Amino acid sequence: MAPTTVHRPSKSKLSRENGSLRPPRNVRGVARYYFLYEHLSGALNDGTIHAGGALPSEPDLATRYKLSRTTVRRALARLEEEGRIVRHQGRGTYARQSYKPPALHLNLQDFFKELPALASRTASSVLRFEIGPTPPALRELQPQLAPHALIVQRLHRFRGTPFALSTAYVPERIGERVPREAFDQSSLLTVLDQLGRRTTKTEYTTTAVAADVVAAKRLNVQLGAPLLRNRAVLFSAGGVQAVVDSVCRPDRFNIRAALERSPLRNSRSQWRLKRS
């Protein structure tokens, strides 16, 4: 196959699939322009349309996807609003910048060093600090948790912009010894360390959720926008000592891991975190 550098996305380059993408006509609850928006957005994100590259013209898009000019314009208007394309009158539409990885990460292989470092690089404000009932769904997963916990909800900011909303559940007997100010600048890990309750192990779970009303408002995203959801279960020698749930804006924060092949042939998982 001949090497190619594509400056103008052709029909086949734009499609993720063999043949062309046909926006489904009638999907309940989804605006038609949204399919084109998503499609172009994906092409801009993965570099199929590279920075500075031209997008197909409006009439081209309308014909190709069998959409009205108005629908095409709505999709382009939204990309323009998001600062991802530039439209020059008479000259066409161009990709502004390609995908930029978020500014903040947590490297899981260095979790115990990076979490405190992240807390000192960023700012947080305590939204909630009170003893309350542990959510039943959480107790079902972690039966070791007491029925009541100190609940600490914080909004985390980096350079003034919110990137994560976290809720920590600390069993009452440990939580009642923690002053509110302790959370101004430190991670829960550090706070517990200072209480002499050293965390020896963390179970970290990552998935995606749709932003609910609270998360959407605090993180300044649309209701239903995709968020990265992390749950850290902190263990001391005596068992579970805290659970921290957080939802994060994926454009500002993500989770990384450096892995190496496990030398143990029969281990359940062939890969493990790289030793630092």
Next chain:
Amino acid sequence: MTRGTNAGGVTRYLRVYTVLSQALAQGDIGAGEALPSEPSLVHQYGVSRTTVRRALERLAAERSIVKRKGSGTFARNKIVRAASTRQTAAILDDPRNLATNTTVRVLEFKNTPAPEFLQREWPEFGPTVLTIRKVRYVDRKPVVLVTNYVPEEVGRQLTQRRLGNDTCLGALDKLGFHGASAEQEAGAVTADPFAARHLGIRVGAPVLNLKSLARDSRDRILRYANYLYRPDRYEIHTVVERDRPHRGHYTQSL
């Protein structure tokens, strides 16, 4: 949500539906528990009564909630979401299970020009890559849509038959290309129409996105993979030990 806009491209009713349906599945609203009243949902979400009713109607049609005249709306079934997510994840994470307990549908297996971002980030890939795109199912339910890019040199002996049910790295391992290190990045994205169709979810639904670059012991790139997981069926589970870092583990099978 601001009243009067559906700038998300997804209508208001569908977003209210998504968020309520997630709260029910996660147990934020427990089995048998009452949902907030219609007026209070109207207030909370900043939408019209009609929009709230449409969302509730859809949940009722799916039998997630039950409306009782005069007394309100209640969560119906008990969905232990996390447990089943963990079961699915455990099957997917055990390499010995992949061959027997999962099925794969290959959507694409061919040499293609390397996407622009690959050439830009890792010029070592060269102009042509073997692109393998497939969906993996557990109990016949789609869990992950993965796109692999393998440098032409590395993928030369790989055939669709040799790949079988294996992971791309697993198949390469058998051909003598042994993975030694990998860098991974987890994020969240919305399902585009292609992903939505193959994962059986709605367009715009949240999806767990994992990007992974694997190299051999001489630092040669073996493959780049982009995984899109259904978040209700999979989560990435990592254990980190503080004093014995070598004991920690990462469960995903690559």
